[in-house]
Amino acid sequence: MADSSTRSTSSAVLYRMVMTDHMCPFGLKTKHLLRSHGYQVDDRPLRSREAIDAFKQEHGVTTTPQVFIAEQRIGGYEELRRHLGLPVRDPDKPSYRPVIALFSLTFLSALAASMGAFGTVFTVQAAMWFIAFSMVVLALLKLQDVESFATMFLNYDLLAQRWVPYARLYPFGEAVAGVLMIGGILHAVSVPLALFIGTVGAVSVFKAVYIDRRELKCACVGGNNAVPLGFVSLTENLMMIAMAVWMGWSHWGG
Structure with missing residues (x-):
């Protein structure tokens, strides 16, 4: 050295x-x-x-x-x-850096949008935008290489394992739901879509990680990453479920 x-x-x-x-x-x-x-x-x-x-x-x-x-x-x-005694990046080493960067920027974007629209960052809409922005960016990362995403996704998603084309359709569905939720439009499409893909995803991740105890890479930020499957992907799906439930209740039950 x-x-x-x-x-x-x-x-x-x-x-x-x-x-x-x-x-x-x-x-x-x-x-x-x-x-x-x-x-x-x-x-x-x-x-x-x-x-x-x-x-x-x-x-x-x-x-x-x-x-x-x-x-x-x-x-x-x-x-x-x-x-020189400096760290060298290992591309195969598990890392949460991609999702930390992603959620940090979507969170700040939601706060900035809320401040611009309402004059304050502390709004319910900011929380909803955070989830919707995150969905859109996550979908964007998947859509950069759909085949790589689908291959990784097939390792654990229960529906995709039964019907392979779902692995390619998933990021498009996530993108559509996220965009519609940002605009607060077409609730009849965005709410059931987000609820469906979020529920299937959450069940699949929970089974793979917490029941089967499998150590897999998460397809949540695309097919070429070293993010471990587990908390992050489960959170992504739970966020979609929460967003769908909240928007459904606000639109039809509120």
């Missing part, structure tokens, strides 16, 4: 791809990381495919950038982070 007491006077040699049609983003990140940790960077761009191939062959590496410190090859961006 690098000694912080010598960083200000240390130097590093960086080889990175800088061609007319492509500048390696990891090369730029590596250069910034070195400089931000006090290294004087001897930047040696590789400006042609021939130069890149010759460098790889000479040093027995398959990728660039490559960092050398005190004439010792450290490696690329992730290896440099390890050398």
Whole structure:
């Protein structure tokens, strides 16, 4: 690991791809990381495919950038982070970061909308918008790659396992319900739709996680993520149920 007491006077040699049609983003990140940790960077761009191939062959590496410190090859961006004692992201490690970011932004958006419409953030409508905004954004993430979502969803959704096309229809239904609920329109469509998909989803997640004790990834934020199935997906579905019940009661029972 690098000694912080010598960083200000240390130097590093960086080889990175800088061609007319492509500048390696990891090369730029590596250069910034070195400089931000006090290294004087001897930047040696590789400006042609021939130069890149010759460098790889000479040093027995398959990728660039490559960092050398005190004439010792450290490696690329992730290896440099390890050398500096910094964390390296593991794409397979379970993380709630995507849903924390999502719900934080939809919550703040709901408060901002409430403030703009009513002059205060503390309204029932703000809570309803929060759920509806969340539904729309969650649907958007799923719709970016419906096939990947459907594949992951089939691991645990009870209805999708019996009728496979439901896995592809689910994000469209969530999107339609969310958009209609934002506008407070077509309750006869949005309320039963949200109630149906929310109930099926909640039962499916509860069975998979809390009864069968299966460890699965959640499809709630799309098919390419490492969010664990459990509390988040169950909350997503319970929010839809609560929203449907509240809007149904307000529209027909209130």
